[in-house]
Amino acid sequence: MDYFPPALENLVEQFAKLPGVGRKSAQRLAFHLLDQPEESARAFADAILQAKSSISCCPVCQNLAQGEGPCPICASPRRDHSVICVVADPKDVVAMERAREYQGVYHVLHGVISPMNHVGPDDLRIAQLAERVSAGGVEEVIMATNPDTEGETTAMYLSRLLKPFGVKVTRLAYGIPVGSHLEFADEATLTRAMEGRREM
Amino acid sequence: MDYFPPALENLVEQFAKLPGVGRKSAQRLAFHLLDQPEESARAFADAILQAKSSISCCPVCQNLAQGEGPCPICASPRRDHSVICVVADPKDVVAMERAREYQGVYHVLHGVISPMNHVGPDDLRIAQLAERVSAGGVEEVIMATNPDTEGETTAMYLSRLLKPFGVKVTRLAYGIPVGSHLEFADEATLTRAMEGRREM
Numbered sequence: 001m002d003y004f005p006p007a008l009e010n011l012v013e014q015f016a017k018l019p020g021v022g023r024k025s026a027q028r029l030a031f032h033l034l035d036q037p038e039e040s041a042r043a044f045a046d047a048i049l050q051a052k053s054s055i056s057c058c059p060v061c062q063n064l065a066q067g068e069g070p071c072p073i074c075a076s077p078r079r080d081h082s083v084i085c086v087v088a089d090p091k092d093v094v095a096m097e098r099a100r101e102y103q104g105v106y107h108v109l110h111g112v113i114s115p116m117n118h119v120g121p122d123d124l125r126i127a128q129l130a131e132r133v134s135a136g137g138v139e140e141v142i143m144a145t146n147p148d149t150e151g152e153t154t155a156m157y158l159s160r161l162l163k164p165f166g167v168k169v170t171r172l173a174y175g176i177p178v179g180s181h182l183e184f185a186d187e188a189t190l191t192r193a194m195e196g197r198r199e200m
Numbered sequence: 201m202d203y204f205p206p207a208l209e210n211l212v213e214q215f216a217k218l219p220g221v222g223r224k225s226a227q228r229l230a231f232h233l234l235d236q237p238e239e240s241a242r243a244f245a246d247a248i249l250q251a252k253s254s255i256s257c258c259p260v261c262q263n264l265a266q267g268e269g270p271c272p273i274c275a276s277p278r279r280d281h282s283v284i285c286v287v288a289d290p291k292d293v294v295a296m297e298r299a300r301e302y303q304g305v306y307h308v309l310h311g312v313i314s315p316m317n318h319v320g321p322d323d324l325r326i327a328q329l330a331e332r333v334s335a336g337g338v339e340e341v342i343m344a345t346n347p348d349t350e351g352e353t354t355a356m357y358l359s360r361l362l363k364p365f366g367v368k369v370t371r372l373a374y375g376i377p378v379g380s381h382l383e384f385a386d387e388a389t390l391t392r393a394m395e396g397r398r399e400m
Contacts, residue, residue, distance in 0.1 A: 004264070004294070005254075005255055005264055005265055005266035005267075005271075006254055006266055007247075007250045007251045007254045007266050008251050008255055008264060009267070010247045010250065010251065011247045011248060011250070011251040013247075014243065014244045014247040014248075017240075017244075018229050018232060018233075019228065019229070019232050020225070020228070021229075025220070027291070028219065028220070029218050029219070029221075030251065030328065031290070031291065032219050033218075033248060033251070033252070034251060034252065034255060034264070038252060041215075041251075041252040042247075042252075043247040043249050044214045044217075044248055044251065045244075045245040045246070045249050046245075047207075047210045047211045047213075047214040048211060048233060048241050048244055048245040048248075049202065049241065049242065049245050050207045050210065050211070050234070050239040051207045051208050051210065051211040051230065051234060051241075052233070052234065052238060052242075054205075054207045055205055055207055055208055055234060063236070064205055064208060066205030066206055066208070071205075072302060090231070091227070091231065094227075105338055142301050144395075156335070192347075195381070
């Protein structure tokens with residue numbers, strides 16, 4: 001079943017390893033790259049190597065950052081450094097920043113506590129968070145992990161860990177998503193939305 | 201809207217340039233690669249450069265090949281070199297080979313005649329085909345371009361070009377696809393299927 005030259009077959013296999021890319025799509029992508037001029041292919045390869053070699057973690061918030069020292073958010077004097085928003089993943093920082101609402105800083109855990117997947121507190125960047133909070137100057141820690149079992153467990157764990165330091169620990173509000181319909185909301189969400197109702 | 205480190209942003213953009221990959225998918229793929237070990241990322245980058253630098257065209261059939269000299273199909277003594285199947289694209293060779301029916305050799309045009317896209321006969325590998333046929337030893341040329349307007353035009357053009365050399369020029373049969381339903385076949389296909397009916 002292998003009628004491609006080996007180098008092309010290898011490229012197809014590399015593409016097929018990516019999540020959500022099947023063998024057919026991988027072939028399409030490989031052929032596309034072959035059709036591109038030499039510089040484009042080189043730029044692609046360089047981008048992969050560059051990203052892999054130059055992206056590291058911010059020593060403060062553990063978010064992805066480039067180069068030495070703190071990331072732009074941690075280094076910004078316009079940010080409120082007394083509020084830390086705890087998220088599971090660098091992608092969650094992007095989502096929060098897109099909302100343009102939050103002015104504090106972040107802490108990226110790089111995962112959630114998940115006994116099923118053998119991920120315990122020591123596998124996450126929890127020690128670094130405890131260190132930041134214990135160093136003082138932090139007033140509030142907002143738990144912004146996902147509203148699922150693992151995200152909840154992680155938020156609970158962190159809440160118990162951090163409260164002794166005398167900081168306020170809060171959780172993002174649950175409720176009906178803006179723009180959605182009540183009839184499509186599941187029971188758990190509706191229950192939480194009722195519990196969290198506010199006076200108008 | 202740009203909260204990624206530059207090297208990561210660059211990788212996301214490179215992925216987003218691929219056909220059928222939007223910005224969201226590109227982010228997912230870039231994050232996936234970042235999560236991979238150094239060697240995997242390097243293997244991916246190498247595969248791109250390798251494919252680009254080592255894949256060339258077979259000097260005989262113009263199909264994609266690796267290294268110097270004719271491709272494995274053109275070099276095979278078990279193939280019938282008196283029959284040439286003309287296809288538009290290297291992917292079509294793969295499709296034909298998958299059917300395990302054809303024992304002749306190929307000629308890849310690398311496109312079809314398309315005045316709309318400013319592709320004329322001189323932009324395709326037609327001269328090389330004429331050369332192969334005029335060199336003698338070819339008995340039949342099978343037109344296996346796609347059954348659309350451009351594929352038809354190309355097949356007609358080649359047919360007129362090659363017949364003076366005294367070769368038989370044939371066209372793949374049109375008809376109802378195997379396993380499909382008559383009720384879903386369009387009028388043009390049904391008309392062609394009627395025209396091409398054979399005695400049982």
